[in-house]
Amino acid sequence: MGTAQTGTGARPPRATIIDVAREAGVSPATVSRVLTGSKPVSAEPEQRVRAAVARLGYRPNPAAQGLLRGTTSAVGVVVPDLSNPYFAEVLKGVTNAAQHADFRTLVADTGEKAGAERDAALELSRWADGIVLCSPRMSQWELTELAAAVPRLVCVNRRSRGTRIPAVAVDxxxxxxxxxxxxxxxxxxxxxxxxxxxxxxxxxxxxxxxxxxxxxxxxxxxxxxxxxxxxxxxxxxxxxxxxxxxxxxxxxxxxxxxxxxxxxxxxxxxxxxxxxxxxxxxxxxxxxxxxxxxxxNKQDLGLRAWQLFVDTGADGIAGSVVEVTPELVVRGSTAAPAGVTSPRRETVHDR
CATH class of the missing domain: 3.40.50.2300 (Response regulator)
Structure with missing residues (x-):
């Protein structure tokens, strides 16, 4: 049986940490220590590792490197229903802001099941530096318990009285x-x-x-x-x-x-x-x-949640509660009841 040929347009296989270790004549653990700076490595093997990285064009996996450092450069977002345009817009606001900070966004949709929120948040927290929890349906004590397990937690559309959980809340x-x-x-x-x-x-x-x-x-x-x-x-x-x-x-x-x-x-x-x-x-x-x-502005809610996420920090020090006041917009779906003359019409924006 012939050997499969790589097409002219195919990308060459990406170098791995094993390839770097083999090229440099050291162990994968030594390569990891050089790249993360987690432990000192003597000058000669460090030079060999860096030379091998340059020759092979090796690029560390950001998620793997983050886990080794105790950070992931990712934010988890838990929403009740991603098919609802409201939550899609909030998510977009978080994602756009996170991208500017070179953070990835990981998303979980709980399908409006309050019982699924805690598990989704805990699972995402394994791969993210913290969680933005949108309109959580869980009880107050469940939310408090979750905040103890995920210190970097921000809520959208949920005040948590008696706790220091940072939140963006619509009035x-x-x-x-x-x-x-x-x-x-x-x-x-x-x-x-x-x-x-x-x-x-x-x-x-x-x-x-x-x-x-x-x-x-x-x-x-x-x-x-x-x-x-x-x-x-x-x-x-x-x-x-x-x-x-x-x-x-x-x-x-x-x-x-x-x-x-x-x-x-x-x-x-x-x-x-x-x-x-x-x-x-x-x-x-x-x-x-x-x-x-x-x-x-739903995207603005997401942006504000991201700002609180950044302010909170990895140590879990809580930020403030940001309250957003909505505005009435009168359009064509409301009118005076049949036979009734409205005494006056409010001055509002019609968009």
């Missing part, structure tokens, strides 16, 4: 309050809210805002839902059955699912029902009608 209460004010001023008096995941910190913040906003002139009916467009599609019928004149969704992603269901039912938005989202993902500006929502 969800302010965002929900601005939506409620907008709907009230349009003349809506009965609003159905499509609830997000019960274990989400951001949902608990929304609930606090809804309790504060509700009253004699604004009844808020709660509809179990979730965080995906499929959830929004499934919950739309129940929301309509409440007799509400407006529907407030946990997120744009949920609102887009409800909007699709309304189209199937022949329910006109906003003529028959007003609809709001939260997050201002790109799709919210591309559907018809364009979605009234609350905007926050």
């Amino acid at each position: 969800f209460e302010a965002g929900v309050a601005s939506i409620c004010r907008h709907l009230r001023e349009l003349g809506h008096r009965r609003v159905a809210y499509l609830r997000g995941p019960a274990r989400a910190w951001s949902e608990r913040a929304r609930q606090r805002a809804l309790r504060a906003a509700g009253g004699p002139d604004l009844e808020i009916v709660q509809i179990p839902c979730g965080s995906s467009s499929v959830d929004g599609h499934s919950a739309a019928d129940a929301a309509l059955a409440t007799g509400a004149t407006a529907i407030m969704a946990f997120s744009d992603y949920v609102a887009l699912g409800a909007l699709a269901r309304f189209d199937e039912l022949g329910v006109s938005v906003p003529e028959e029902i007003s609809l709001t989202g939260f997050d201002d993902i790109a799709l919210s500006r591309l559907v018809s009608p364009r979605l009234t929502t609350v905007t926050v």
Whole structure:
């Protein structure tokens, strides 16, 4: 049987630490000590190793070298659902910032399973210098326990009161309050809210805002839902059955699912029902009608998380909590209920 020939366009095999050791006439351990500086090596074998590295064009594997030094030049990012554009944008912000610092980004998607977050973070921490944890669903004590195991831990969309875990947090209460004010001023008096995941910190913040906003002139009916467009599609019928004149969704992603269901039912938005989202993902500006929502720069959240990651350092000294205030964006999916003249319209940005 003939020997396989390497094609003219094929790259030659990459030199390994074994090749360098053979070329220099030393052990692989000696090569490793020279390249990492972990232990002193006498001048003559060091010169042979460096000459062999130059002749073979050897390039150390960054991950392997990092592990030997106790660092990896990598950051792990754990997200609940990477198919959700919100988390994809946050991830992009972390990745872009990390690349400028010559860091790699390792990603784990937990599929909205709170029980998978701890294991994903611990697994990534074996290969990364620390973890950015996006919108964790785990309990407070689980988060505290994880922070003890992964000292360089930063949260996005999760405050951790009573701990020193650095975090970037959106002021969800302010965002929900601005939506409620907008709907009230349009003349809506009965609003159905499509609830997000019960274990989400951001949902608990929304609930606090809804309790504060509700009253004699604004009844808020709660509809179990979730965080995906499929959830929004499934919950739309129940929301309509409440007799509400407006529907407030946990997120744009949920609102887009409800909007699709309304189209199937022949329910006109906003003529028959007003609809709001939260997050201002790109799709919210591309559907018809364009979605009234609350905007926050998702990539900026990722950038801020990266900055906290850098500030925290390998020793786990905690950074601060950065709070970002979202802004209401009124578009075509909200209007006064039929037969009602809105007393005034808020001054907001329409993008």
